[in-house]
Amino acid sequence: MAVDDRRRTDVRALQVSAWRGQEHVVVLSPAPDRPAPTAAVVASAVDRLRTQGIQRILTGALHPGELAPFLGAGFVEHERLHLLRHDLIHLPTGTAPGPTRQRRGRRGDRPAVLGLDRRAFDDFWTLDERGLTDAIRATPSSRFRVALDGRGPIVGYAITGQAADRGYLQRLAVDPDRHRAGIGRALVADCLRWLSRHGSRVALVNTQEGNASALGLYEACGFVLEPRGLTVLHLDLPTTTT
Numbered sequence: 665m666a667v668d669d670r671r672r673t674d675v676r677a678l679q680v681s682a683w684r685g686q687e688h689v690v691v692l693s694p695a696p697d698r699p700a701p702t703a704a705v706v707a708s709a710v711d712r713l714r715t716q717g718i719q720r721i722l723t724g725a726l727h728p729g730e731l732a733p734f735l736g737a738g739f740v741e742h743e744r745l746h747l748l749r750h751d752l753i754h755l756p757t758g759t760a761p762g763p764t765r766q767r768r769g770r771r772g773d774r775p776a777v778l779g780l781d782r783r784a785f786d787d788f789w790t791l792d793e794r795g796l797t798d799a800i801r802a803t804p805s806s807r808f809r810v811a812l813d814g815r816g817p818i819v820g821y822a823i824t825g826q827a828a829d830r831g832y833l834q835r836l837a838v839d840p841d842r843h844r845a846g847i848g849r850a851l852v853a854d855c856l857r858w859l860s861r862h863g864s865r866v867a868l869v870n871t872q873e874g875n876a877s878a879l880g881l882y883e884a885c886g887f888v889l890e891p892r893g894l895t896v897l898h899l900d901l902p903t904t905t906t
Contacts, residue, residue, distance in 0.1 A: 769808035831859035
């Protein structure tokens with residue numbers, strides 16, 4: 665989820681971020697490493713955002729235990745996500761197929777990576793420049809890799825993060841014209857090997873429930889579905905007129 669203009673609410677239990685720089689849309693999510701927000705805290709934050717002229721509030725991807733305060737404040741389901749887990753014991757094999765090769769992602773790759781991202785995801789999930797930066801910086805350690813068609817264009821990329829002994833496949837995208845060519849599997853295998861080498865004990869990834877190809881790829885690489893997934897909520901605030 666792409667965000668920018670990050671700021672914190674006064675209560676510190678919630679984090680508010682602008683949505684792709686849009687003035688009237690924000691993301692409201694539980695702040696990391698803070699006590700869970702109560703229903704009253706969420707309602708207070710909504711009231712404050714309403715007075716600031718915000719017209720739509722989205723949440724980040726919430727675990728089941730985080731939903732109640734937001735649902736109590738009037739939020740409704742926007743989309744459900746699968747959450748998958750890998751124990752990093754039996755790692756998948758996979759190398760870049762044919763002339764495809766991988767290397768470290770560079771700042772100069774970002775325009776091409778963002779163009780690929782727009783082709784790979786629908787409008788809601790597409791990253792902007794700030795969102796790409798946020799994904800890379802979301803964890804204390806991260807790995808940004810690109811797959812190239814020989815010496816030609818970028819045909820895939822992956823961002824992997826690590827915090828303590830947990831790993832996160834933050835982002836994976838492959839050019840839609842190169843699906844089922846082994847590029848995604850090679851990127852996933854590279855991510856998991858990196859996490860294992862750096863001491864992670866588990867890797868997590870989420871994907872849209874309707875994205876059957878991504879789900880099939882992750883399961884083929886050894887990920888297993890967690891019993892309960894994640895949910896993104898939204899709340900539309902009526903504009904007031906005087």
